[in-house]
Amino acid sequence: MKSQQIRQTFLDFYKSKQHEVVASAPMVIKNDPTLMFVNAGMNPFKEYFLGISESKHSRIADSQKCLRVSGKHNDLEEVGVDTYHHTMFEMLGNWSFGDYFKKEAIAWAWELLTEVYKIDKDCLYVTIFEGDASENLERDTEAYDYWKEFIAEDRILNGNKKDNFWEMGDQGPCGPCSEIHVDIRTAEEKAAVDGASLVNADHPQVVEIWNLVFMQFNRMADGSLKNLPAQHVDTGMGFERLAMVMQGVRSNYDTDVFTPLIREIETITGHAYGKTEQEDIAIRVIADHVRAVSFSIADGQLPSNNGAGYVIRRILRRAIRYGFTYLNKKEPFIYMLVNTLAKQMGDAFPELKSQKNLILNVIKEEEQSFLRALDQGLVLLDSMITAAKSNSQNIIDGNKAFELYDTYGFPIDLTALILREKGMELDEAGFEKAMAAQKQRSRAASETTTTDWTELRSDDTQEFIGYDKLEADVRISRYRKVTTKKDGDLYQLVFNMTPFYGESGGQTGDKGYLESTSGDTVYIIDTKKENGQTVHLTKNLPKDLEGSHKAAVDVNQRHRTSSNHTATHLLHQALRKVLGDHVEQKGSMVRSASLRFDFSHFAKVTPEQLQEVENFVNARIREQLPLEENRTNTYDAAVEDGAMALFGEKYGDVVRTIKFGNSYELCGGTHVPNTADVWHFKIMSEGAVAAGIRRIEAISSDAVKDFFAEQSRHFDEIKTILKSNTKNPAEAIAQLQDENVALKKEIEQLLKAKAGNLKGNLIASAQDINGVNFIATQTDLDAKSVKELAFEIEREMDNLFLIIGASDGEKATLTVMISKNLVEEKDLNAGSIVRELGKHIQGGGGGQAHFATAGGKNPSGIAAALDAAKEMI
Incomplete structure (x- = not known):
């Protein structure tokens, strides 16, 4: 099967099992302070597992884009070195929200793998949770009994808590899991070593292919486990690993998921895949990383x-560095892979x-920037090596190497490689x-x-009423305390209904x-959205937690924010009208004081x-x-009707559309009832953010009134300074x-005359010292005249x-x-000399062999520097 068919077969299978097939959510996560990226297929459904909201569908299937490079799930340093870890990968998943559980999940997984994909049963092993006495968790005999119906008992292996108890994080939904592993070794290899002994042993041909997670518990802040209100199924199958099995190859990189990229890398670099291990690693790294970076940029990051x-910059720079070091690519080339x-x-x-x-332009600019940084880093590293050798040292200080890494982004392994080539060492302990x-x-x-939520009204589903009301009588449903170094103790409150808009969609x-x-x-100092619920931040808890409260939004701030x-x-709308339909929103920040708008445009x-945009x-x-x-x-009806949707945003089945004349967008933010309420719009700045991304900062409403008033005050001050009540200030x-300009010219002429007089005196003052005409003087001339x-x-x-x-x-x-x-003749070097003399003025400098300058902060040391120069001669 081709990879596209493999993906579609999975989705079709679960559709036949009454699952709703949904599109992948954006890989970049918003409204969740615990995650930057989707790192597991369950992330987009987190609010359902937490019981914050209910899914419209009790059964779902998808192929979710995931990224694992940091935190608990960190595969970055293994990517490229082995053949089955990736930064960006697809996770094929089926989900049950309080519907079916272990029996169906296991039966359908077996049916799909062995009857639909027709994977040899003798290649498969499964693991179950062996239990954990420290947590009072028993062996998952229920899963064991279901697996016995399909597979020999000697192929059902016990797994420890690390491998077979899945947790979302330090807190949250969790439960035992059952992994399916596949052994794709040759018959001879299988005869030599039992496959069961290689399960979860990081063997490249005995790999986990699917994980069936049975969500039963909620991990509390104190580490204890509580039963969830309902039992859920969360499965994730590695698409790239499945393709490896289905296509009969021994590496994910040998599947048609990666081979087109690898062939293009070979063509561009002139290095063939499969020749040397180090070059193969470099090619795998680049093929993997260009996917992660491209999908992230497409999703708006x-x-x-x-x-x-x-994180994205780090991934891309790792790819650039591998190409630079092992494929000898000193100019941008990774961007060329985007077309493929x-x-x-x-x-x-x-x-x-x-x-x-x-995507193509952003990657190209990032490559150019980092390659310049590498060149700069090479120069700095070379100077470190020269300095070390001049002091008869054979090791580079770890702190200096870290500064090179931290300030200039120069990879430490590249530093170590260059040092080895030059017969030197790196102070690795100092660096670490x-x-x-x-x-x-x-x-x-x-x-x-963060403490656990204290539930006061667990049966309430929160309702947002802030589009229509700015005040409401509410009750507190739950609360918890959050402590940070920056803000100290804060409290998060959730109401049964709220008029407060939680930060999302770029709006504060x-x-x-x-x-x-x-x-x-x-006082509510901020409002956030977290996992589908609106959370209100306060510095104190209300004295009465159980009673009714009046919740009131700051009307003035809401109006200014809505106006922006x-x-x-x-x-x-204006940018698309003036610049063209290629313009798309790439980010925004809507505050009460101002607005910021990022958009795609290549000039x-x-x-x-800008004036035309403002006028529009x-x-x-x-x-x-x-x-x-x-x-x-x-969603489909709104888009078909012409409403603009933004890339990287996650939309539900039902959406809200906002229309002002011909401006028609999907949007969950707050707005004024009439454009007249905006009063006036003023652009304050425009500039580049990245390749192909521009940014406009602007103000509206009260901020424009304040701006015009301030400009008027400045205008009056200028007239006062110019002492001109009638004359046009611009003319003055x-x-x-x-x-x-005229005075500057006069000063230049005077300085030239002074220098001319000084020239004759200096020539006359020259001393013949060892065949050298030595002249030394101190003056107050400017640098250009000197x-x-x-x-x-x-x-x-x-x-x-x-x-x-x-x-x-x-x-x-x-x-x-x-x-x-x-x-x-005398092997004199002005650059070296001025560096040495610069110490007298507490500075440094350099230049060419015949002309050089130094700057410092100690004018009283000039005389000593002149004397030292004479001593040198």
């Missing part, structure tokens, strides 16, 4: 220096086709110590402790207060175009367009600029060694000029 963006990937997987994941140009210290600082800064959360009938008031959100919709937006938005505001809202549309400023003076003297005098010290306040400079014949 660009490489950056923090958070999820840093889009062609290969674009039918199953259309976002790869629609976002292809963006510096790395550990940084990780500890990072952990300490982000450390969070509401603020406000909670008032009890007794008059006790607690409406403005982003009008801005999106700088001209001032004329303000024209829509003046048209007083009313809000047309639909909260009951289906232009006149001042003309006068300034340089011109030095070159003029050099043209008129042979065998010259000239040093000029100059000071400007607390800054000092040294300039050394040496005749080119002395550079060769």
